[in-house]
Every structure is written in structure tokens, then in C-alpha cells.
Amino acid sequence: MCRVLGYLGEPLSLTQVLFDSDSSLVSQTYNPRMMSTFLNLAGFGMAAWEPHSIEPEDPLTYRSTTLPAFDRNLRSLARKLAPTCLVAHVRGVTYDEDVLVGETNLHPFRFAGTRVVLAHNGHLREFGRMRYDLLEHIGPELARRIEGTTDSEWIYALVLSRLHDPYGMPEADELADAVASTLRILRDIRARHGIDTSSPVNLCVTTGRDLVATRFSFDYGWYPDEDALLETDLPYVSLWFTIAGDTARSLLIASEPLTVDTTGWLEVPEYSMVTARTVADGVHVQTLDLDV
Amino acid sequence: MSDTAAFLASVPLLAGIADADLVDLAAVLRPRGLTAGEVIWREGEPADAMHIVVEGSVAVSLSLPGDTETQVATVGPGEVLGEIPLLDGGRHSGTARAAEPTRVLLLKRSDFAALVTRRHPTAFALKRRLADVACARLRGQLTKLAASLGDGVPVEPREHPRAELEPSGPPDSRYVRRLADFRAVEPLALWGFLTAGRYVRCPAGRTLIAEDEPANACFVTMHGAVERVIVRGGRRIRVGLAGPGRAFGHESLIDGAPSPVTETTRERALLLVVPRTAFEQLYHGETAESHLFLDVILRDLMASLRQALRPQAHLASRRAWAADPPAPT
Numbered sequence: 165m166c167r168v169l170g171y172l173g174e175p176l177s178l179t180q181v182l183f184d185s186d187s188s189l190v191s192q193t194y195n196p197r198m199m200s201t202f203l204n205l206a207g208f209g210m211a212a213w214e215p216h217s218i219e220p221e222d223p224l225t226y227r228s229t230t231l232p233a234f235d236r237n238l239r240s241l242a243r244k245l246a247p248t249c250l251v252a253h254v255r256g257v258t259y260d261e262d263v264l265v266g267e268t269n270l271h272p273f274r275f276a277g278t279r280v281v282l283a284h285n286g287h288l289r290e291f292g293r294m295r296y297d298l299l300e301h302i303g304p305e306l307a308r309r310i311e312g313t314t315d316s317e318w319i320y321a322l323v324l325s326r327l328h329d330p331y332g333m334p335e336a337d338e339l340a341d342a343v344a345s346t347l348r349i350l351r352d353i354r355a356r357h358g359i360d361t362s363s364p365v366n367l368c369v370t371t372g373r374d375l376v377a378t379r380f381s382f383d384y385g386w387y388p389d390e391d392a393l394l395e396t397d398l399p400y401v402s403l404w405f406t407i408a409g410d411t412a413r414s415l416l417i418a419s420e421p422l423t424v425d426t427t428g429w430l431e432v433p434e435y436s437m438v439t440a441r442t443v444a445d446g447v448h449v450q451t452l453d454l455d456v
Numbered sequence: 457m458s459d460t461a462a463f464l465a466s467v468p469l470l471a472g473i474a475d476a477d478l479v480d481l482a483a484v485l486r487p488r489g490l491t492a493g494e495v496i497w498r499e500g501e502p503a504d505a506m507h508i509v510v511e512g513s514v515a516v517s518l519s520l521p522g523d524t525e526t527q528v529a530t531v532g533p534g535e536v537l538g539e540i541p542l543l544d545g546g547r548h549s550g551t552a553r554a555a556e557p558t559r560v561l562l563l564k565r566s567d568f569a570a571l572v573t574r575r576h577p578t579a580f581a582l583k584r585r586l587a588d589v590a591c592a593r594l595r596g597q598l599t600k601l602a603a604s605l606g607d608g609v610p611v612e613p614r615e616h617p618r619a620e621l622e623p624s625g626p627p628d629s630r631y632v633r634r635l636a637d638f639r640a641v642e643p644l645a646l647w648g649f650l651t652a653g654r655y656v657r658c659p660a661g662r663t664l665i666a667e668d669e670p671a672n673a674c675f676v677t678m679h680g681a682v683e684r685v686i687v688r689g690g691r692r693i694r695v696g697l698a699g700p701g702r703a704f705g706h707e708s709l710i711d712g713a714p715s716p717v718t719e720t721t722r723e724r725a726l727l728l729v730v731p732r733t734a735f736e737q738l739y740h741g742e743t744a745e746s747h748l749f750l751d752v753i754l755r756d757l758m759a760s761l762r763q764a765l766r767p768q769a770h771l772a773s774r775r776a777w778a779a780d781p782p783a784p785t
Contacts, residue, residue: 384723385680385700389628398636398700400681425500426547427519434681434697435722 165202165256166285166419167192168271170368172375172440173414173447175246178212182232182242182252185422190232193254198402198420204256206263208232209270211281212247213372221333223249223281223372227270249372253283268312272368273320275309279333279371282323284316285419286364286381286401288350289388290357291315297353301325322346323369336374336439340452343369343376343437347456354382361386364401368417375440377417379403379432380454403432413446458482460561467508467534469585477578484567490514490554497538499551505562506542509533512558516550518765528765530555539586540758542568549762580742583750590757591710597764598686598716601695605688610667616720619662624655627678627726635701637755641748648745649752652738653730658721664705665719671708673731676752677701680725684717684760696763697722703756709735710753 169181169189182190187197193204208230211223224245232238232254253271257263271283288294295318299307302321310317324330326342334342347365354360364381384400405417406429416422417438421429432438433451441448460482464470470478485508490496496507499519507514509531516529516537528550531537537552542565571579602610629650632638638646655678658664665671667686675682677698684696684704695717698704708715709732730738738749 385677385725386723387631387679389631400697400699425498427499433694 165199165204165258165287166271167196167204167254167256168283168285168366168368168419169250169252169422170283170370170375170377170417171247171250171414172370172442173248173408173412173416175215175248176250176414176416178242178245178247178250179239181250181416181422182210183239186424187420187422189252189254189418189422192420193232196256196420197424198399199256202256202258204254205231206255206257206265207267207270208235208238208252208254209272209283210250210252211272211274211370211372212245212252213249214245215248221279221372223274225272225274225281227267229265229267229270249370249375251281251283251368251370253285253368264313266312269314269317271316273317275306275321275324277331278324279331280324280327280339280369281371282316282320282367282369284314284319285366285368285403288315288319288354288363288365288382289361290359291318293357293359294350294353297356298322298349301349303330306330319346319350319365319367322349323367333371333373336376336441339369339371339374339376340437340439343367343378344454344456347378347380347454351382351456361388361391366401366403366419373442375415375417377403377405377432377438378454379434379436379438380456381434384434400434404429405432405438406430407447407449412449415440415447415449460485460487463510463561464508467536469508469536469539469589470582471585473578473581473585477576477581480576481563481571481578481582484571485561485563488560488562490558490560492554492556492558494554496552496554496560497548499549500547503538503540503542503546503548503565505564506536506538506568507552507560507562508536510559510561513555514552514558514560515555516552518550525551536589539589540761542586546758546762549765577742580746580750583754584739587710587750587754587757590754590761591707594707594757594761594764595711595713595716597761598695601693601764602686602688605686605691605693610687610718616661616663616718619658619664619721621656621658621727621729624657624726626650626655626728632678637701637752642744645744645748648743649738649748650728652734652745652749653728656727656729658725658727660721660724663718663720664727665708665715665717667716667718668714671705671715673729674703674706674709674735674753675719676703676728676730678726678728680721680723680727682725682727683720683722685720686717696760698756702759703752704760706735706753706756709739 209227251272272281274281302325306321326345367378369376408414437454461478464478514531517525517527682698
């Protein structure tokens with residue numbers, strides 16, 4: 165469930181990646197090619213860093229539960245933007261009356277005054293049993309800002325709380341450490357509660373200057389006996405990337421390739437983390453094993 | 457025997473298939489001529505036929521991020537290409553281009569499916585031969601990947617001690633039937649397959665099969681995940697992950713050579729262990745469960761081959777990465 169897109173590099177046509185490519189992020193709301201059961205109809209969100217805007221270090225954020233394919237405001241906005249960094253997300257949820265569809269549950273998350281944004285593709289099974297144990301690991305001021313009901317927003321607050329300064333501009337290494345530390349906390353709390361079923365945590369975290377993404381799952385391959393999400397989780401939750409130019413001028417990373425022709429896309433290995441740093445001549449990218 | 461059938465008798469892939477069956481096969485093959493440089497298919501295109509090269513040669517290349525490509529194979533007379541999607545119906549994993557004026561014979565997927573549906577002996581024999589070819593290709597790819605880690609001998613990961621397997625009951629049958637790979641399978645064939653071995657549990661981080669070691673059983677993951685890795689010194693490349701419904705460890709049982717990779721549990725796992733004798737009965741049989749077993753083995757060989765090509769693309773694309781290359785994972 166959900167589809168996520170992250171980008172870092174030279175200015176990118178937002179219309180191209182959101183609407184025009186033949187497997188664009190918006191088309192993945194109603195026609196995801198790598199999901200068999202669920203659609204991603206519970207809303208769209210993005211944070212985009214535009215170098216020529218006022219205060220370019222702050223992203224433009226947009227969230228709406230309107231189906232993005234029919235969102236004229238989003239199309240109009242996309243035509244005018246060419247960001248150097250982007251996190252966009254379409255939300256998919258189980259067809260269940262307990263699920264809340266609303267703006268506060270849309271990714272990417274960004275608390276006012278912070279530089280870090282986060283989007284999540286995955287879910288923590290039995291999150292309700294874990295939720296309040298997480299409080300001891302989240303700064304009180306950050307915990308008060310959680311508005312929605314998703315596990316993802318709590319993961320965001322956890323990542324911020326692992327940073328030296330939650331309101332600062334961490335570099336890729338510090339972001340990567342904070343994400344790994346967050347996964348270790350989640351692992352320990354899951355163990356404390358005896359939660360041992362598959363829980364994918366594909367994250368895309370960025371400051372607009374550096375970006376970190378994970379392809380990771382706790383207890384992959386173990387499912388509750390009756391589970392609506394089984395068909396979605398059975399293949400390891402996907403994540404792909406592509407880079408442009410011989411010297412890596414940009415990195416594009418997405419839950420599934422944005423083109424039907426997957427030539428030029430590579431699958432991010434399971435249990436790994438991709439880090440991307442803006443450098444003088446492009447983007448410096450690394451893939452690391454994620455053993456937490 | 458026609459000229460085509462006589463040529464087929466010289467094709468290594470078809471060795472061991474009876475003359476009468478080769479005549480049947482020749483009747484469904486379609487000839488095609490290619491000019492030098494002609495693209496037969498591009499990477500990512502849906503595949504619909506296996507090609508047997510009669511004359512000339514075909515170069516196969518992989519695209520890399522950054523609009524570049526690397527040649528990974530040249531296929532000459534008597535050799536085949538496109539056999540992977542013939543079986544698993546996927547897309548082409550590389551671009552195939554005639555390196556010179558070339559003649560090929562095509563086996564269309566639909567024609568192969570008709571042979572399979574009729575349970576024609578050629579279908580069984582061809583599947584087994586394709587498994588042999590895929591196994592040999594997989595070993596070739598894995599050797600290239602191992603070479604990319606530099607000189608050295610296989611190292612058994614010290615942090616992953618040998619597995620102690622604890623006997624277990626089978627998984628919930630309703631769960632098994634929900635696995636995509638088993639959903640459309642006849643219940644009796646599935647039952648025969650699932651009772652071909654014994655079930656065991658294994659904790660995470662244990663070595664089930666070490667590289668270069670003979671294997672006496674293959675495994676099917678029912679729960680959890682098993683990593684397939686090549687380790688040299690302090691460096692390792694993961695070449696696959698066998699999650700629920702996926703088989704592993706079968707290469708040694710197919711070709712008798714030692715294991716090309718080390719298999720370790722990444723997650724705790726519930727596994728079906730199929731010992732060598734049961735493997736051979738199923739692999740060489742012509743029953744419904746043999747068909748299912750061959751399909752499972754072939755599907756996983758093809759998946760392994762596709763996965764083994766991807767790290768190679770990662771490695772080949774290193775020059776496209778700024779500054780330090782990515783650490784193999």
C-alpha cells in the first residue's frame with residue numbers, strides 16, 4: 165500500500181514525474197503495476213524544494229485527499245515547478261471503516277520549523293500496541309505535534325528525536341544514523357510486545373539537500389493467519405532507483421518505476437538504505453546494507 | 457527426419473530428446489532471418505518466443521542508468537536465447553541484436569504452452585533441459601559476480617553459524633493456497649508437492665548451505681526469508697532473497713556441482729526440506745506433482761538468473777556513480 169517518490173538533483177519537471185510519464189506517480193493511484201490488490205486512493209502529498217522561490221531552503225508543501233488525477237490545482241502547480249528535491253506520496257489504505265482518510269494522515273510529514281520531511285511506504289502491524297511505548301523515545305515537544313493517526317507520523321517524530329537538533333539541517337550521515345536508530349527502537353518495542361509479523365518500513369527522508377531511503381521489513385515472510393494485507397506484502401515491498409548522467413547529476417527513487425519500460429531502473433536491494441548527498445558536480449549516492 | 461529436426465538433434469539444449477519428439481518440435485518452430493545490427497527485442501519488452509540460433513550470432517546487452525549499456529553475452533549457432541521468458545512469461549532482461557547476418561528458429565510461448573497443456577513428453581524434457589541451461593547460466597553469472605569481489609576463496613560467514621534445524625509441522629494450508637505461486641494449482645498436485653519432504657524451523661542468521669559445498673537437499677521457504685550470498689574476505693554480494701513460496705539450494709541437485717552460493721536465513725524461517733531422493737523422483741517424474749515441482753524449480757532458477765543480472769548491472773554502473781562506488785549489498 166502507498167507509493168512514494170523521492171528526487172534529488174538538477175531541476176526536474178514536476179508534471180513529468182507526477183502526470184506525464186507512462187507510469188507516473190499519479191497513475192499509480194489507480195493503476196499501480198506492482199500491487200495486485202490495493203489502489204492508492206486515500207490522498208496525495210508532496211514537499212518540493214524550488215531553488216528560485218522565496219526562502220528556497222523551505223519546501224513548498226501540498227496535501228489533498230482529492231484524487232490527484234482530477235486535481236486541477238495540482239496540475240496547474242506542477243506545470244510551474246521544477247524542484248531540485250522532491251518527496252511525493254500517494255496513500256493507500258485497507259478498505260476498512262476504522263481507517264481515517266484525512267489531510268492530517270497524508271505524507272510527507274513535516275512539523276513546522278523543522279527541515280526534515282518523511283514519507284513512508286509500508287505499515288507497522290499491531291501499531292496500536294506499540295504506540296505509547298514510543299513516547300519515551302520522542303521529545304515531548306515533538307510528540308505534542310503529532311496530529312494524525314498513522315504509524316508513519318510517529319516514525320517521523322522518532323527520526324526527528326534521534327537527530328542532534330530536530331530543527332537543524334542534518335547531513336546524510338546523521339539522517340542515516342537517525343533512521344537506523346529509529347528502526348532499532350521499533351525492533352526492540354516489537355520484541356517487548358511479542359510482535360513478530362511482517363511490517364515493511366520503506367522510508368524516504370530528506371532535507372532538500374540530502375536524501376535517505378530505506379527498503380526494509382521487520383519479520384519479512386511471517387503473516388497473521390487471516391490478513392488482508394498478505395497479498396500486498398508477500399513480495400518484499402518494492403523500491404527502485406535511477407540516476408541521470410555519467411556523473412550522477414540526479415537520483416530518482418520510487419516504489420515502482422515511473423516508466424513501463426524499466427530499462428535504466430535498478431531495484432534497490434532488500435534490507436538496504438540508499439543515501440544521496442548534494443555535491444559540487446551532482447549527487448553522491450551510496451547503497452548500504454541495513455542490518456538492524 | 458526433416459533438415460530442421462536434424463539440426464535440432466545437434467542443439468545441446470535438446471540433447472536426449474527422442475527423434476520422434478524432435479520432429480514434433482520442428483513442426484511448431486518458425487524460421488526468421490535477421491540482418492546485421494537488427495534488434496530482435498529490446499530490454500523490458502514483453503517476451504513471446506525462445507530463439508535458437510541456426511547461423512550467425514546474437515549479442516545480448518544490458519542497459520545501465522546513465523544511458524549506457526554493457527554487453528553480457530554472445531549467442532552462436534546451436535545456442536538459445538529468450539528461454540527465460542518462455543517459461544515465466546516476463547519481459548526481456550536484456551537487448552538482443554544480430555551481430556551479423558543470422559538465421560534463427562522461434563519457439564513461440566503459445567506453441568510451448570500447447571505442448572505443456574498436452575503433457576507432451578517434449579514439454580517435460582524441454583523444461584528439464586531448460587533448467588540445466590538456466591542453471592549453467594546462473595553459475596556463469598555468479599562466477600562473474602564472485603570475480604568482481606577480487607581474488608580469494610569462498611568464505612563461510614563467521615557471524616552465521618551452521619543451522620540446527622528443528623522439526624516442525626506444516627504451515628496452515630489456507631495460507632499456502634493464498635501464496636500467489638500456488639493459487640491456481642490443482643489441490644492434489646499441491647498436496648503431493650507439499651508432502652514430498654519434511655518441515656523444519658530455523659532461527660535467523662544461520663547458514664543452511666555453504667558455497668562450494670555439495671548439497672543433499674533443496675528447500676522451499678514457507679515463512680521467513682533466506683539470503684543467497686557470495687562472500688570473499690570481508691566483502692559480500694547478495695544475489696537473491698528467497699521469501700515465501702520460493703525454492704533454493706536446487707542447483708547442486710540439478711547439475712551435481714557444489715553450491716554456487718551460501719544460503720543463510722535472513723529471517724527466522726519455516727522451510728520445506730526436499731531430500732535428494734525425493735527431488736530426483738519429482739524432477740524426473742511425469743506426474744502432476746512433478747509438473748508443479750518443475751515449474752517451481754524453473755521459476756526460481758529464472759528469478760535467480762534475473763536477480764543475478766541485476767547486481768552485475770549495479771557493478772557495471774559504478775562508473776556512473778559520483779565519488780565512491782556503492783558498497784555491494
